[in-house]
Amino acid sequence: MASQPKRMGDPISLVCPTPADLESTAQLEELLREAGLYESPEESAVRAEVLRDLQGIVDRWVKQLAFQHGYQDAMVEEATALLLPFGSYRLGVHGRGSDIDALVVGPSYADRDHDFFVVLAAALAAETESVTDLQPVPGAHVPVMKMRLRGVQVDLVYASVNLAVVPRDLDLSDRSVLRxxxxxxxxxxxxxxxxxxxxxxxxxxxxFRTALRCVKHWAKARGVYSNVSGFLGGVAWAILVARVCQLYPNAAPSMLVPRFFKVLSQWRWPAPVMLCGIEHDDEIGLPVWDGRRNPRDRTHLMPVITPAYPCMNSTYNVSQATQRIIKEQIQAGHVACQEIAGGGGGRGWSALFQPFPFFSAHKSYLQVDATVAGGEDELREWKGWVESRLRNLVAMVEWDTSGELLCHQNPQAYDAKPHGLQCTSSFFVGLSKPQQQQPPQPQAQKPQFDLRATADAFLQDVYTYRFWRPGLEVAVMHVRRKDLPTYVTQRIRSPNNHGQRKRSFDESSSSSSTSSGDDGSEKRPGGRAKLHPT
Structure with a gap:
């Protein structure tokens, strides 16, 4: 097995916790328990059953493939696949209702495109009493099969290794498995x-686990937990917390959390955050993130580098807009921790986890509606694709207005009440102007931003969806705070739920319905939007 890379640098402090620090940690853990961030023994038992059931299904699947490939009976009997959870479950920081991310490691003769996404998908679909919401996503950056098994959300990925038989004790930490x-x-x-x-x-x-539970809880409350939206996902937050743990190796969680915000509020991005040194392996030859060697890697704004070979940047989706918001929220977390340490407000740790007031932080928004005609299963698929393209809309708005408009994407989706099989899910992007050092312009000279071309380009991007079909629609509109749809205001418990949303479309040139071309082929819809922010 290859030698393991060493940790980065020396710690900042070796100070151990005082009795007061331990008491503060106990208070923090109690708050996390009250927030549902620890699962019950009954829920743990259900997850264990889910993994056992899934292991049985994939074992039967591999034996079926071995038989179909003509292997002898002894080989068929020996055929198995490994099922290994990862993500929050493997790190030990999952809570009530958490998903299970799991990896299936199969033999060399079981491929991903057909055997996993077709044969195994069919086997799972046949488990009608336990498997629901089955959704293969073969085109994702990491191809995944989503499902619910016994009511637990499971995201399944697949890797075929160069072995005819996958041993139960296969050591994935040995990088030779990547050859x-x-x-x-x-x-x-x-x-x-x-x-x-x-x-x-x-x-x-x-x-580490307690501090990470705390940081993830904070990040979700402040709207900066979403890799697909260009914020940070679970792996990135875990690496950041782990780095602070390395810098303060003897600290209790109540000490680590304030130091987390202090260290990151002072971090000199784009200097990468790393837990160990970057290693290259010319024999295996996989691409490795390395800003010293690769000019493209030096363009990343907030690199947080995974520690296992081949190391990668877990924050490649971060844009200038999301970096700005992440830094603002980390600074706000630093200020909140200082106030907690000083006894300000009298709320203790709960002051750190106050949700960001997204719908009162801006006066106007872009509302992006993903609509389907075929029910909730179809909506789940379509809105996932629309969500993955929203960071492009944010970048285009800021670029097309030369930074005169700043965007703040809300990673949450808001579902309208279905009308029969027609379902709509809405995403929102808050709009604001940069803080000006000069006096504001007179009312008559305020700039107006026409974003019809920008919205058009975004819609064209969305409609490149590989699996687009009639009934999948998307619309972009400008909506002011007072005109937010009622299904949003009711969810955020806002008293302002009487207004009707106002479309700012140029109706003569916009459409979100499917039309037929002259040759009988179906055209994908398009649309335009016009924005006049205050």
Whole structure:
């Protein structure tokens, strides 16, 4: 097995917790329990059953494939696949209702495109009593099969290794398992390898887990937990917390959390955050993130580098807009921790987790509606695609207005009440202007921003969806705070729920319905929007 990379640098402080720090940690843990961030023994038992059931299904699937490939009976009997959870479950920070991310490691003769996404998908679909909401997503950056098994959301990825038989004790930390694999397969194996390496590199796993639960709870409350939206996902937050744990190896969680915000509020981005040194392996030859060697890597704004070979940037989706918001929220967290330490407000740790007031922070918004004609299953698929393109809309708005409009994307989706099989889910992007050092312009000279062309370009991008079909629609409109739809205001418990949303479309040139071309082929819809922010 290859030598393990060493931790980065020396710690900042070796100070141990005082009795007051331990008491504060107990208060923090109690708050996290009250927030539902620890699952009950009954829920743990259900998850264990889900993993056992899934292991049985994939074992039967591999034996079926071995038989179909003509292997002898002894080989068929020996055929198995590994099922390994990763993500929050493997790190030990999952809570009530958390998803299970799991990796299936199969033999060399079981491929992803057909055997996993067709044959295994059919086997799962046949489990009608336990499997629901089955949704293969083969075109994702990490191809995934989503489902609910016994009511638990499971995201399943697949990696085929260069072995005819996958042993139950296969050591994925040995990088030789990566030899001869393509980039996508290496990424699929990375979830397990990265989680294990993070736990190996932190000085105190228990303190790390509590601090990470706290930071994830904070990030979700402040609207900066979403890799697909260009914020930070679970892996990135875990690496950031782990780095602070390395810098303060003897600290209790109540000490680590304030230091987390202090360290990151002062971090000199784009200097990368790393838990260990970057290693290259010319024999295996997989691409590795390395800003010293790769000019493209130096363009990343907030690099947070995974610790297992081949190391990658877990924050490649971060844009100038989301970086600005992340930095603002980290600074706000730093201020909140200072006030908590000083006894201000009298609310203790709960002051850190106050939700960001997104719908009172801006006067106007872009509302992006993803609509389907075929029910909730179809909506789940379509809105996932629309959500993945929203960061492009944010970038285009800021670019097309030369930074005169700033965008703040809300990673939450808001579902309208279905009308029969027609379902709509809405996303919102808050709009604001940069703080001006000069006096404001007179009312008559306020600039107006016509974003019809920008919205057009976004819609064209969305309608490049590989699996688009009639009935999948998207619309963009400008809506002011007082005109937010009632299904949003009711969810955020706002008293302003009487207004009707106002469309700012140029109706003569906009459409979100499907039309037929002269040749009988179906054209994908388009639309325009016009924005006049105050």
């Amino acid at each position: 001869g694999l393509d980039h996508v397969t290496a990424r699929c194996l990375g979830g397990v390898r990265v989680a294990d390496e993070i736990l190996r590199l932190v000085p105190d796993a228990a303190a």
